[in-house]
Structures are given as C-alpha cells and as structure tokens.
Amino acid sequence: MINNRRTLSFLSIFIIFVKFISADILDFDAFNGSGKFINAKGGIITSPDGKPYDDVIGKLYVWGDFGEDNYSDSIQTHEIFTALMFNGTVISESPIYNAEIGTVPSTNEFHFILARNKFNGGVIENNELGELLETGYFNENNPLKNKFYNDIKIFDSKEKLNLAIDETFGINFYPLIAKQTLETITDVNTSVMNSISTTDEYSLIGNIRMMGNYKFDNVKFKNVDNLNGYETESLIVSVGAETKIHSNLKIGTMHSFIDSTTDMDNYKGSRDDFYYQGGLYAVYDADSVIYSSLLSVGGSDTDIYRYNSSPLGDFINKSNMTNLVLGLNNSIYKKFKFGKSYISPKMELNLIGLHQEEIEEDGDYGLEIDKINSLSIEPGIGFNIEKTFDITYTTRLNIGAEVMSYIEIADPYKNLDARLKTISPEKYTIEKYDNSIYHIDFSLKQGLKSLNGLGFYLTEDYTLSENQEQFKFGLNISYIF
Numbered sequence: 001m002i003n004n005r006r007t008l009s010f011l012s013i014f015i016i017f018v019k020f021i022s023a024d025i026l027d028f029d030a031f032n033g034s035g036k037f038i039n040a041k042g043g044i045i046t047s048p049d050g051k052p053y054d055d056v057i058g059k060l061y062v063w064g065d066f067g068e069d070n071y072s073d074s075i076q077t078h079e080i081f082t083a084l085m086f087n088g089t090v091i092s093e094s095p096i097y098n099a100e101i102g103t104v105p106s107t108n109e110f111h112f113i114l115a116r117n118k119f120n121g122g123v124i125e126n127n128e129l130g131e132l133l134e135t136g137y138f139n140e141n142n143p144l145k146n147k148f149y150n151d152i153k154i155f156d157s158k159e160k161l162n163l164a165i166d167e168t169f170g171i172n173f174y175p176l177i178a179k180q181t182l183e184t185i186t187d188v189n190t191s192v193m194n195s196i197s198t199t200d201e202y203s204l205i206g207n208i209r210m211m212g213n214y215k216f217d218n219v220k221f222k223n224v225d226n227l228n229g230y231e232t233e234s235l236i237v238s239v240g241a242e243t244k245i246h247s248n249l250k251i252g253t254m255h256s257f258i259d260s261t262t263d264m265d266n267y268k269g270s271r272d273d274f275y276y277q278g279g280l281y282a283v284y285d286a287d288s289v290i291y292s293s294l295l296s297v298g299g300s301d302t303d304i305y306r307y308n309s310s311p312l313g314d315f316i317n318k319s320n321m322t323n324l325v326l327g328l329n330n331s332i333y334k335k336f337k338f339g340k341s342y343i344s345p346k347m348e349l350n351l352i353g354l355h356q357e358e359i360e361e362d363g364d365y366g367l368e369i370d371k372i373n374s375l376s377i378e379p380g381i382g383f384n385i386e387k388t389f390d391i392t393y394t395t396r397l398n399i400g401a402e403v404m405s406y407i408e409i410a411d412p413y414k415n416l417d418a419r420l421k422t423i424s425p426e427k428y429t430i431e432k433y434d435n436s437i438y439h440i441d442f443s444l445k446q447g448l449k450s451l452n453g454l455g456f457y458l459t460e461d462y463t464l465s466e467n468q469e470q471f472k473f474g475l476n477i478s479y480i481f
Contacts, residue, residue, distance in 0.1 A: 064094025
C-alpha cells in the first residue's frame with residue numbers, strides 16, 4: 001500500500017486506516033516509506049471516526065496548485081486536517097512557494113500558509129525573464145496568461161521549471177538560427193570557389209565553359225551550454241558559365257539553389273530552407289599566382305517549427321523567416337611545381353552580410369523576434385598539394401588534398417530582441433550564440449579533364465570545429481564549347 005508517491009488531489013478525502021495509526025498519532029513518515037505524501041488542492045485528511053488526531057508528525061509535502069488562479073503573495077488554504085498538536089514538517093513541492101502550517105485559534109483545524117517567492121528573487125535564473133514574469137504577475141482576466149502562471153506553480157523542482165521557461169521563451173533555440181543560415185551560405189560560396197579557382201590550360205580565349213555542380217552537406221552540432229544540438233542536411237545545385245577574356249584572366253557567373261533541412265535534438269524543433277544565390281567571379285593567373293574573387297547575392301525562405309513538450313504545454317509554434325545575403329569571397333595561392341606535383345600555400349578572406357527579417361510565430365505562446373543585421377569576416381590560411389597523371393595524350397588526372405584553417409574576426413551572432421505577447425508586451429533578450437570562432441577544413445579532390453573539353457571533379461570535405469563536425473561531398477561536371 002505504500003507507494004513511491006501519493007498525491008491527495010482536488011475534492012479527495014484520504015482516510016488513514018488502523019495500520020498507520022498508533023495511539024491516535026498520524027505519522028506521515030510511516031506512510032511515506034521511500035516516497036512522499038503530497039497534499040494537493042482540495043485534499044482533506046480525516047481519521048476513520050472523524051475525530052481530531054492527538055498528534056500529527058512526519059513530513060507532509062504540499063503541491064503548488066493551492067496557488068491556482070491566486071495572485072496573492074500569501075495564501076491560506078482550507079482546513080487540511082484536525083489535530084490537538086502538530087509536530088511534523090511541511091515542505092513545499094513548488095519552487096514558487098514556501099510552506100508552513102497554520103491553525104485557527106481555539107480550534108483543532110490546521111491549514112497551510114504559502115508564501116510566494118518572487119520570480120526575480122532567484123526562482124527564475126534568467127534575470128531578465130525573472131523581471132518580466134514578476135512584472136506581469138497580476139490577474140488581467142487573460143485565460144492563456146492565467147494558465148501559464150498556473151502551470152508554473154506545479155513544477156516540483158527549480159531546475160525543471162527553468163528548463164521549461166527557457167524552452168518556452170526560445171532561449172536555447174533561437175541563438176542557433178543565424179548560425180545555421182551562415183553555415184549554409186558559407187558552404188555554397190565555398191562550393192562555387194572550389195569550382196572556379198583555376199585557369200584551365202585546355203580552355204582557349206573566347207571559349208565558353210558550362211558548369212554544373214552538385215553537393216551534399218551534413219552538419220552535426222552537439223548540445224552545448226544548454227543550446228539545442230542539431231543536424232542539418234543540404235543539397236546544393238549550381239549551374240554557370242565562364243569564358244577566358246585573356247590568357248591569364250577568366251570571368252564567369254554561377255547560380256546556386258539549395259534545399260536544406262535542420263532537425264533539433266530531442267524533437268525540440270526543425271527548419272526547412274530554400275536558398276537561391278547568384279554570383280559573378282573573376283580568376284587571374286599571373287606567373288602561377290592565382291587570385292580568385294566571387295561576389296554573390298541571394299536570399300532564403302525558411303519555415304521554422306519550434307516544439308514545446310514541457311509541462312507548460314505541448315504545442316508547435318510555426319513561423320516563416322526570410323533572409324537577404326551578400327557575400328564576397330577572395331583567395332590567393334602560389335603554385336610551386338615539383339615535376340608533375342604542386343604545393344600551393346593559400347590565403348583567403350571571406351565576408352558575408354546577413355539581413356534576417358523579423359520572425360513571428362503563430363500559436364498561443366508564439367514569439368515575436370526583431371530583425372537583425374550581421375557581418376561575418378573569416379580570414380583563412382592553409383595549403384594545397386596536387387599531383388597530375390597523364391592518362392592519355394589528351395586526358396589528365398589530378399589528385400589533390402587541402403588543409404585550411406579559418407577564424408572569425410567579426411561578430412556575426414547578435415542578441416535577439418523578443419517578446420512573448422501572451423505573457424507581456426515587454427521585450428526581453430535572447431542571448432547570442434557565442435562559442436567556437438575557428439574551424440579547420442580538410443579536403444580531397446579528384447579531377448579528370450580532357451582536350452575535348454569535358455571535365456569531372458569529385459570533392460570530399462571534412463570540417464572540424466568545437467562541438468561540431470561537418471561532411472561534404474561534391475560532384476562537378478564542366479564542358480568547354
């Protein structure tokens with residue numbers, strides 16, 4: 001009969017049978033065993049004969065739903081039991097309240113007295129959210145707001161409460177949105193740069209080279225600092241054309257289309273993206289010093305799904321987001337030839353400007369998030385090694401490997417101004433993602449090209465950074481007319 005947990009709930013009467021009574025003493029510890037006896041709103045404890053106990057001892061736990069629909073700082077409950085004495089201990093199961101026992105003078109009736117802890121007094125660890133919840137704690141006949149505060153009161157630990165608050169207010173979700181967008185745009189630009197960054201000796205002045213590029217990209221980000229982990233898979237398709245206008249200079253254009261899906265760990269959310277991007281580029285070769293520059297502009301349309309499965313509710317908030325992106329990628333490397341092998345020290349400077357429009361979630365507890373502008377500046381340094389094999393007189397095989405190290409020197413991730421309008425018209429801050437600023441890229445490239453103008457390239461890339469890994473596979477086909 002002794003369970004791990006018993007809750008005396010609304011309109012219930014619990015009758016203590018003889019095996020729990022000794023000399024008319026009610027001992028809650030005897031009932032608790034290894035669990036808890038929890039008294040919830042409406043529960044009344046009475047003896048079989050209805051008479052007061054001589055004494056009540058042991059630990060009696062109090063559920064927070066006594067504060068339901070009540071915005072007072074001090075709450076006196078109804079009668080809980082009758083006794084001549086109380087020598088037990090009352091413990092609140094809610095971090096929102098402290099509890100003690102009270103009695104009506106000249107009676108044997110005992111009740112609970114609950115004193116509310118302020119949200120901004122340490123109950124909510126996020127100070128700004130604590131202030132917001134405290135300021136909004138008044139009855140304005142708003143059913144959704146009232147339900148929210150009622151649900152807060154029935155958490156049985158401060159830790160669970162704060163996790164639920166962070167989840168509801170998007171604290172662990174939205175810092176990663178701009179990061180994910182910049183990652184995908186970076187990969188698109190890198191894919192294009194890898195396709196264009198050489199002046200092919202098989203291409204003559206005035207020739208037109210048509211190019212098509214397919215790339216698969218997989219990103220895995222580990223949960224860190226309470227931020228949600230995620231996995232992104234992207235398919236990138238690029239098409240373009242280029243021509244030599246000088247023996248050492250070519251210009252071209254490349255257009256990319258990207259379909260991307262991101263899933264958060266533990267089903268906390270997801271996003272579906274469609275990106276589109278166009279670029280103009282030039283590649284100049286001066287005595288084996290090759291300089292490449294790509295100017296790109298594009299945007300994206302994104303559907304965001306944020307899931308909340310905490311005791312504060314089981315709901316999905318959906319929103320749509322648009323982005324505008326401007327990029328400038330630059331690389332320079334010098335080829336040192338050793339027979340049919342090359343080693344090429346390389347430097348890069350890559351810039352991305354991101355304009356992220358406002359986000360407005362639907363649903364009862366949807367967020368409103370203001371637009372942001374951000375800038376990423378990443379210099380990189382590394383080297384490439386390459387070996388050429390003559391397959392036939394007109395066909396050549398190239399095998400190469402590259403290592404590049406990058407560091408972010410700007411501040412691309414911004415704090416977000418947000419509002420949960422159901423709870424308060426006031427804005428609060430979702431702090432930015434602020435973790436890894438460097439990453440290392442490892443690449444392998446295999447190319448086959450011939451005098452008849454046909455070329456194939458395979459690339460495999462692995463990116464390693466703090467709390468994250470990324471794998472990319474690409475196929476590029478080109479033909480010279």
